[in-house]
Amino acid sequence: MRRAGRPRRAFSSRSTLLRLTPVSLALVSVLVHAQSVNGGTSSGASRTGSTTPEATLAPVFVTANPLGDADLIAPATALDGNALTLRAANSIGETLNxxxxxxxxxxxxxVGRPIIRGMDGDRIRMLQNGVAAWDASSLSYDHAVPQDPLTVERVEIVRGPAALLYGGNAIGGVVNTIDNRIPREPIQGVTGAVDASYGGANDARAGAxxxxxxxxxxxxxxxAFDRDTSNERIPGFAHSAAQRALDGADASEPYGSIPNSDGRWHGGAVGTSYTWADGYAGVSYNGFQSDYGSVAEDDVRLRMHQDHVAVASEVRNLSGPFSQLKFDFxxxxxxxxxxxxxxxxxxxxNHGYEARLEARHQKIGPFEGAIGVQVSQNTFSALGDEALVPTTQTTNVALFGLEEWNVTPALKLSVGARYEHVKLDPTPNGNDKFASAQGRDFNAGSVSAGALYKLAPAWSVVGNVAYTERAPTFYELYAxxxxxxxxxxxxxxxxxxxxKAVSTDLSLRFERGPNKASAGVFYSRFSNYLTEYNTGRLVNDDDEVVPPGTDDALNEAVYRGVRAEFYGVEIDGKWRVFEKGAHRVDVSLTADYTHARDVDTGAPLPRIAPLRATLAGDYGYGPFGARAELVHAWAQHRVPEDDLPTDGYxxxxxILTYKFHVGSTNWLAYVRGDNLTNQDVRYASSVVRDIAPEGGRSVMVGLRTTF
Structure with a gap:
C-alpha cells in the first residue's frame, strides 16, 4: 500500500495519566464504590515464576487434555495470576516470548504472534476459550492478534504432537487464551479488578x-480495556549495521526511535451465565478496535475492528454413556x-464461526476418554488495489477422540486421533488475477500416542509421537x-x-515441593513442508520483471513443498535454594534451541530463533518480592541466502513487587525495568529485524487491585 513512485523500504527476507474509554471509567467508579461480599478472589497456580508468593490451586489444563488430568503427557505451559500480570506486554506474542x-x-x-518450536502462521492454532476468533494475523506479519493481554485470565500453550486434537493447523502447537467473560462457576455478590500501568520503551498507558x-x-x-502508546525508543539506529550498508551513504536513517510505531487499541466485553452444581451455560460479546502504524511504511496505518460472540456450556456428572458434555461456539x-x-x-x-462439542464417556474397562466434533466456516477477503488473495470460504468438519489407560500406578498411556474434511471455495470478485482459481477439497487424518512413566515419586519420563496432516490454506494455494x-x-x-509430518518429543521431569524441572528433546520431519521460496527475480506490483534498483521492486516468491526437519532442546526448571522464616530465594533456568532446515539442500529455514537462555533469581519476604532476570540469545548465522544474520545480545x-490490603481489597504494586543495559536487540524470528529492533532501556510502573 503505497503512493506510486514512493521508495519502498528495503529489508532482508504510556502521558502519566491513564487513558480509559468511557466504559472503563464507569467500571472504575463501580469498583471504587462496590462492596465485596466474599472479600476477594484467588488465582490458579502458575507454571512460571512469580516474584511474590500467592495462594494457588492445583492447575487443570483444559487445552492439553479434555480429561483434566494433573499428570500431563503433553508438553504444556500455563501462565496466569501475578506471573501473567508481571509479564504482560503490548502483544500476546511478546508476553509469551x-x-x-x-x-x-x-x-x-x-504486533507479535507466538512461534512454537520454529513454526508460525497456520501451523500454530490461536484459540480463545477453546475455539477460533477469526482474524488475519496468520496471513501477514504486520497483522496484529486482536486481543490485549490485560483481558486474559490464563494462557495455556501446548507444544508438539499433543496438540493434534485441534487439527492440522496445530501441527506446531496451540495457544489458548482463557477469560471469564462467560462465568463458569457460581458467583455470590460482587467481585472485580482494576489494572493500570505506565511506561515501557513506548510510554504505554494501559488500563483494564x-x-x-x-x-x-x-x-x-x-x-473494558485501553492501551495507548508512543513511538518506541531504541538504543541507536533503527536499521542494523548490515542494513545501513545496503541502504547506502545517502539514505536518511531513523535514530533513537522507530517512526510510525505508535498505536492505540481499546474494547470491552459483557457476558452472563446460569450456573448450577453440575455445570453452566452462558453467552458473551466482546469488541476490539485498534489503530497502529506499520514500521515498514511511514505513512501506512492499520485500523482494525473485531466483534466476537461466544456461547459456552458444560454439564457434568451425567448418567448414561457420557459423564460430561462441553460445548463452545x-x-x-x-x-x-x-x-x-x-x-x-x-x-x-474475515467472518465466520467455529463450534466444538466434547463428550467424556464413562469408564470402559481400564479406558477413560473423550470424543468430539468440531465444525467451522469462515470467509476471508482482501479487497483493493493490492489484493493478495481472492475471497475464499473455508469449511472444516472434524471428528476427534482421546483415550487414556492407567496401566499401573507408574505407567499411563494415551492415544488420540482426528479426521477432518477441509473445503476451500475461492471467488474472483471480478479480479482477473484470480479468475483461474479452483476450489479444493482435502481429507486430513492425524494420530498420536503418548506415555508417562514414573521412575520415582519425583521423577518421570514422558514421550509423544504423532503423524499429522495439514491442508494448505487459501493463501498458500491462491496468493x-x-x-x-x-x-x-x-x-x-x-x-x-x-x-505431512511425523513428530516426536521425549522429556525427563522432576517435581518435589517448590522444585520443578524438565529437560526434553523434539524432532519433526515434514514430507511436504509448504514455504515461500524466492525465484531470484525482481518484479513490480503487476509481477513484471524490473531491473535492480527500481523503486518499489519486490522479490518474487512462490509457495512450494519441500522435505524439512525441525529438532531441538527445551529446558525449564526452578529450584528453592534458600528458605528461612518468611525469606525465600528461588533460582530458575529456561533454555531452548531449534534447528530447522530443508532436508534436500541443507539450507536453513527462515526466521528461526537461536539458542536462548534465561537465568533468573526470585526473592520473597512477606509482601515484598524481587526478581532479577538475565537473558542471553546467541547470534543466528543459519539464515537463508537472501537474509541477513542477527547478532547475539x-x-x-x-521487577520489584509489594502486596498489601486495604479493607477487603487486595493490591499488587510493581516496578519493572527491561533491557536495563540498553542493548540493541533484534529477534531472528522477526521479518523486520533489520529495520525495527526491540525497545531500549525502559521502566514500567503498575498497580493491580482485586476485591
Whole structure:
C-alpha cells in the first residue's frame, strides 16, 4: 500500500495519566464504590515464576487434555495470576516470548504472534476459550492478534504432537487464551479488578477494569480495556549495521526511535451465565478496535475492528454413556483497513464461526476418554488495489477422540486421533488475477500416542509421537499479489498437496515441593513442508520483471513443498535454594534451541530463533518480592541466502513487587525495568529485524487491585 513512485523500504527476507474509554471509567467508579461480599478472589497456580508468593490451586489444563488430568503427557505451559500480570506486554506474542520453545514474530511493538518450536502462521492454532476468533494475523506479519493481554485470565500453550486434537493447523502447537467473560462457576455478590500501568520503551498507558457479580445462580461479567502508546525508543539506529550498508551513504536513517510505531487499541466485553452444581451455560460479546502504524511504511496505518460472540456450556456428572458434555461456539466478524497517507488501499475481512462439542464417556474397562466434533466456516477477503488473495470460504468438519489407560500406578498411556474434511471455495470478485482459481477439497487424518512413566515419586519420563496432516490454506494455494510486509510478490501453488509430518518429543521431569524441572528433546520431519521460496527475480506490483534498483521492486516468491526437519532442546526448571522464616530465594533456568532446515539442500529455514537462555533469581519476604532476570540469545548465522544474520545480545531485567490490603481489597504494586543495559536487540524470528529492533532501556510502573 503505497503512493506510486514512493521508495519502498528495503529489508532482508504510556502521558502519566491513564487513558480509559468511557466504559472503563464507569467500571472504575463501580469498583471504587462496590462492596465485596466474599472479600476477594484467588488465582490458579502458575507454571512460571512469580516474584511474590500467592495462594494457588492445583492447575487443570483444559487445552492439553479434555480429561483434566494433573499428570500431563503433553508438553504444556500455563501462565496466569501475578506471573501473567508481571509479564504482560503490548502483544500476546511478546508476553509469551521466552517461555520454553516459544518466540514471537514482531512487526513493531504492537504486533507479535507466538512461534512454537520454529513454526508460525497456520501451523500454530490461536484459540480463545477453546475455539477460533477469526482474524488475519496468520496471513501477514504486520497483522496484529486482536486481543490485549490485560483481558486474559490464563494462557495455556501446548507444544508438539499433543496438540493434534485441534487439527492440522496445530501441527506446531496451540495457544489458548482463557477469560471469564462467560462465568463458569457460581458467583455470590460482587467481585472485580482494576489494572493500570505506565511506561515501557513506548510510554504505554494501559488500563483494564472488570466487574463480576451474581446471586449464586445467575452471574454477569463486564470488562473494558485501553492501551495507548508512543513511538518506541531504541538504543541507536533503527536499521542494523548490515542494513545501513545496503541502504547506502545517502539514505536518511531513523535514530533513537522507530517512526510510525505508535498505536492505540481499546474494547470491552459483557457476558452472563446460569450456573448450577453440575455445570453452566452462558453467552458473551466482546469488541476490539485498534489503530497502529506499520514500521515498514511511514505513512501506512492499520485500523482494525473485531466483534466476537461466544456461547459456552458444560454439564457434568451425567448418567448414561457420557459423564460430561462441553460445548463452545464462537462467531467473529473481523475487518481491518490499511490506510496509506489517508487513503484506504486494501480492506481485509474475515467472518465466520467455529463450534466444538466434547463428550467424556464413562469408564470402559481400564479406558477413560473423550470424543468430539468440531465444525467451522469462515470467509476471508482482501479487497483493493493490492489484493493478495481472492475471497475464499473455508469449511472444516472434524471428528476427534482421546483415550487414556492407567496401566499401573507408574505407567499411563494415551492415544488420540482426528479426521477432518477441509473445503476451500475461492471467488474472483471480478479480479482477473484470480479468475483461474479452483476450489479444493482435502481429507486430513492425524494420530498420536503418548506415555508417562514414573521412575520415582519425583521423577518421570514422558514421550509423544504423532503423524499429522495439514491442508494448505487459501493463501498458500491462491496468493497472487504484492506483500509489502515481507517485501515480496507472493504466488501461491494451486496444486499444493497436504503437508505431512511425523513428530516426536521425549522429556525427563522432576517435581518435589517448590522444585520443578524438565529437560526434553523434539524432532519433526515434514514430507511436504509448504514455504515461500524466492525465484531470484525482481518484479513490480503487476509481477513484471524490473531491473535492480527500481523503486518499489519486490522479490518474487512462490509457495512450494519441500522435505524439512525441525529438532531441538527445551529446558525449564526452578529450584528453592534458600528458605528461612518468611525469606525465600528461588533460582530458575529456561533454555531452548531449534534447528530447522530443508532436508534436500541443507539450507536453513527462515526466521528461526537461536539458542536462548534465561537465568533468573526470585526473592520473597512477606509482601515484598524481587526478581532479577538475565537473558542471553546467541547470534543466528543459519539464515537463508537472501537474509541477513542477527547478532547475539544479553539483557538484564528487574521487577520489584509489594502486596498489601486495604479493607477487603487486595493490591499488587510493581516496578519493572527491561533491557536495563540498553542493548540493541533484534529477534531472528522477526521479518523486520533489520529495520525495527526491540525497545531500549525502559521502566514500567503498575498497580493491580482485586476485591
Amino acid at each position: 521466552g517461555l520454553p520453545g516459544v518466540s514471537t514474530t514482531t512487526y513493531g511493538p504492537m 477494569a472488570q466487574v463480576e457479580g451474581g446471586n449464586g445462580q445467575f452471574a454477569f461479567h463486564v470488562d 464462537g462467531y467473529t466478524d473481523y475487518e481491518h483497513r490499511e490506510i496509506d497517507d489517508g487513503t484506504v488501499g486494501t480492506t481485509f475481512r 497472487n499479489g504484492p506483500h509489502d510486509a515481507t517485501g515480496q510478490y507472493l504466488i501461491g501453488n494451486p496444486d499444493a498437496q497436504k503437508e 544479553t539483557t538484564v531485567a528487574l
